[in-house]
Amino acid sequence: xxxxxxxxxxxxGRGTRLWPxxxxxxxxxxxxxxxxxxxxxxxxxxxxxxxxxxxxxxxxNEEFRFLVAEQAREVESDLSSIxxxxxxxxxxxxxxxxxxxxxxxxxxxAIIQVLASDHEIAVDERYLRANLTALAAADEGKxxxxxxTPTEPATGYGYIEVGEILxxxxxxxxxxxxxxxxxxxxxxxxxxxxCWNSGMFMFxxxxxxxxLQAYAVEVLEAAKLAVAGALKDxxxxxxxxxxxxxxxxxSIDYAIMEKTAKAAVVPSTFRWxxxxxxxxxxxxxxxxxxxxxxxxNTTLVGTRSSLIMSHGPHLVVSGLENVVAIASEDAxxxxxxxxxxxxxxxxxxxxxxxxxxxxxxxxxxxxRPWGGYTSILAGDRFQVKRIFVLPGRKLSLQKHHxxxxxxxxxxxTAEITVGETVEILRENESAYIPLGEVxxxxxxxxxxxxxxxxxxxxYLGEDDIIxxxxxxxxx
Numbered sequence: 001x002x003x004x005x006x007x008x009x010x011x012x013g014r015g016t017r018l019w020p021x022x023x024x025x026x027x028x029x030x031x032x033x034x035x036x037x038x039x040x041x042x043x044x045x046x047x048x049x050x051x052x053x054x055x056x057x058x059x060x061n062e063e064f065r066f067l068v069a070e071q072a073r074e075v076e077s078d079l080s081s082i083x084x085x086x087x088x089x090x091x092x093x094x095x096x097x098x099x100x101x102x103x104x105x106x107x108x109x110a111i112i113q114v115l116a117s118d119h120e121i122a123v124d125e126r127y128l129r130a131n132l133t134a135l136a137a138a139d140e141g142k143x144x145x146x147x148x149t150p151t152e153p154a155t156g157y158g159y160i161e162v163g164e165i166l167x168x169x170x171x172x173x174x175x176x177x178x179x180x181x182x183x184x185x186x187x188x189x190x191x192x193x194x195c196w197n198s199g200m201f202m203f204x205x206x207x208x209x210x211x212l213q214a215y216a217v218e219v220l221e222a223a224k225l226a227v228a229g230a231l232k233d234x235x236x237x238x239x240x241x242x243x244x245x246x247x248x249x250x251s252i253d254y255a256i257m258e259k260t261a262k263a264a265v266v267p268s269t270f271r272w273x274x275x276x277x278x279x280x281x282x283x284x285x286x287x288x289x290x291x292x293x294x295x296x297n298t299t300l301v302g303t304r305s306s307l308i309m310s311h312g313p314h315l316v317v318s319g320l321e322n323v324v325a326i327a328s329e330d331a332x333x334x335x336x337x338x339x340x341x342x343x344x345x346x347x348x349x350x351x352x353x354x355x356x357x358x359x360x361x362x363x364x365x366x367x368r369p370w371g372g373y374t375s376i377l378a379g380d381r382f383q384v385k386r387i388f389v390l391p392g393r394k395l396s397l398q399k400h401h402x403x404x405x406x407x408x409x410x411x412x413t414a415e416i417t418v419g420e421t422v423e424i425l426r427e428n429e430s431a432y433i434p435l436g437e438v439x440x441x442x443x444x445x446x447x448x449x450x451x452x453x454x455x456x457x458x459y460l461g462e463d464d465i466i467x468x469x470x471x472x473x474x475x
Contacts, residue, residue, distance in 0.1 A: 005135065005202075006110050007047040007056040008098040011040055011068055011117035012085055016347040016360055017276055020331035021311060026363035029118035030067050033281060033295075033309070037075065040068070040117040044077040047115070054106055055080040058117075059094045062086070065236055066369040066472075070390075079235075080105055086241035089222075092255035093247035096212055096223035097239055099205045104227075111138050112208075114201040114252075120284050122271035130268040134202040137170035142264035143211060143257060144170060144202040147195025149269045153185035156276055156341065158197040158253070160265050173263040176253060195267050199274070201252070211262065216255040222247035234472065278324040279340040282307040306337065329364040329374065369472045370395050371443075373453070383460045387441070389414075389449040394442030396470035403457030403464060405433040407441070412449035415442040438468060 015027045022028040029040040037045070047053040055078045060068050062084055072079050081101055085094060095114055102110045113134075121127060134144045147160050158179055163172035176197065180188065188194040212220040222243055229240030248255075257263050273280045285293030285307070292300055295309040301318040308317050310327040317325050322337045333343070350356040365374040370393035377384040389395070389412075397417070407416065408430045416423055416431045417440040424444075425431060433439045435457060443449035 003109075003111060004054045004106075005047075005052060005131075006054045006080075006102045006106050006112045008095065008102065008112045008114045009040070009043055009047075009056050009058045009117050010091065010094060010114065011058050011060040012064060012088070012094070013116075013118065015118070017344050018278060018281070019343055019347050019350075019360065020326060020328040020333050021309070023359075023363045024361045025063065026365075027064075027118070028275060029116075030064070030071060030367075033275075038071055039120065039275065041071055041075045041077075042120070043115055043117050044072060044075055046121065046123055047113075048077065057081045057083060057098050057101055057105075057112075059083045059085060059098050061088070067367050069235055069369070070367060082236045084236050084238045085244065086239055087245045088249075089244060089247045090249050091252045092212075092216060092219045092250045093223055093226075093244065095201075095203075095208075095252050096216075096219055096247075097227055097244070099203065099208050100223055100227045101237065103205050108206060110205045111135065112203050112205060114203070116199055116274070118275060119198070119200075120271075120273045120275050124270060126268055127270040130266050130270060131202075133169040134266045136168035137166060137264045137266065138202040138204050138207075140166070140168050141204065141207050141262060142166070142168070142170060143207060143260055143262050144264045144266060145173070145257065146198045146200040146202075147265040147267045148198050148272045149267055150189050150194065150196055153182065153189045154196065155179055155182055155185050157274075159185075159188060160195045160197050162193050162195060162265055162267055166264060168264075170264040170266045173257075173265050176258050195265060196272075197253070198272055207262065208256075211256045211260045214256075215259045216248070216250070219247050219250065219255055277340040277343065278307055278326065278335075279337050282324070282337065331359050368395075369393070371448075376452075378460070381456060381458065381460075383455040385453045385455070387451050387453050389441065389443040391443055391446050391448065394471070395440055396465075396467040396472075397438060397440045398465050398467050399436055399438045400457070400464050401436065401466070402459035403455045404435045405439075406454040406456075407431045407433070408452045408454075410450050410452060412443060412447050413445040414449055414451060415444045416440070417442075 011029055014024050018028045021031050030038050032038050047056055057080055058068050068082055102112050137144045159177040161174035163174040165171050225243035226239040231238045273284050282293050287293055291305040293307050297310045297314050298308045299316045303317050304321045306323045308325050312327045312329040315327045324335050324337055326333045347360050351360050366372055371389040374386045409425045409427055414425045419437055
């Protein structure tokens, strides 16, 4: 078997269970928790061996498209396609569309490996062995899922009952089991023969399409029409909205895996976590002699068995045990480790209140194709931002109806267009953009451009941007 695997990375999910770092508009797959890389970038690293894998296909949405492109660029990962879902239709439609794209790019007999972008996995001999077994099973015509040997009676995962062993070394699937209540989970763990359902898959494209035709034909037809009508936009492939939104909203498990006679599972003991709660981040982190996991920008005194992280102010925790304390730029969460699973309920409470709903939606740092910005301070008729522009990138030529802007360069070199005037500004130099004036900011240098922007005016919303020209095709 010399054929390479085509990775399909699902990166469109939204989640707030790791609030306040994860928000609806900045979900956990794109966040740096501990270390220099995001979960999405770690996923790219797992499929970076060009001897085994083709360049990945990433499935995401309009809102995250530039995050995907930029984070892939940061780790020098070439992607074969970034497929944009126009509406959310769960995993069956997304995987069907990605399989059709893979067939077009790499041949109709391609084998795809479907991976979540927000899981933490230890790549060791057990993981590599599981991949080889799954590949052999997929080549034998099986629809393969990866099962994780349970280490505790978790109730947050679905389970798979493992059947007889197959020639490939994979096992037949006896049945899929919904997330169980605690007593049932304890019983399954004691009995043995059950795996957690990891949500990772290996499929030969022709077999997947055959089973979709048999059990989920509406999903398949919608995906076919969406791919046939897709439009290429820069590095992105935009699926046809009218076709894609006709797909049933159904997971790949419900659509075919629980119905097909070709389901197989590869049980494995490699370390895996879907990082669905703060206690799971603590479990996979590097614990110190007091069983604490702490990020930079924190100080712990007399604290044990705790997770302490800050992406904002210096966070000091003293004399506590079994707690989670997480600080972002604009919010702090403190709770008992045992209550980590309840953060989702807390977020719903915040969403329901007008005063706090934005804390669950928008992160202070927003990424754009040219770089991004961090909101620092906002008041009546003024707002302060830190803007960062990647080398060689430029913002759109634009104007505003309701605000003027002051720019102060703090790092790098800025090329600033104001009306008919173009000038170069360096560190500690500034420019003023009058209300209504056409302007543009660019970074002609080789290092990141950083500047402080002070906006003043009657309305400071992001929708007060009239783009005259934009190299990224935005209106």
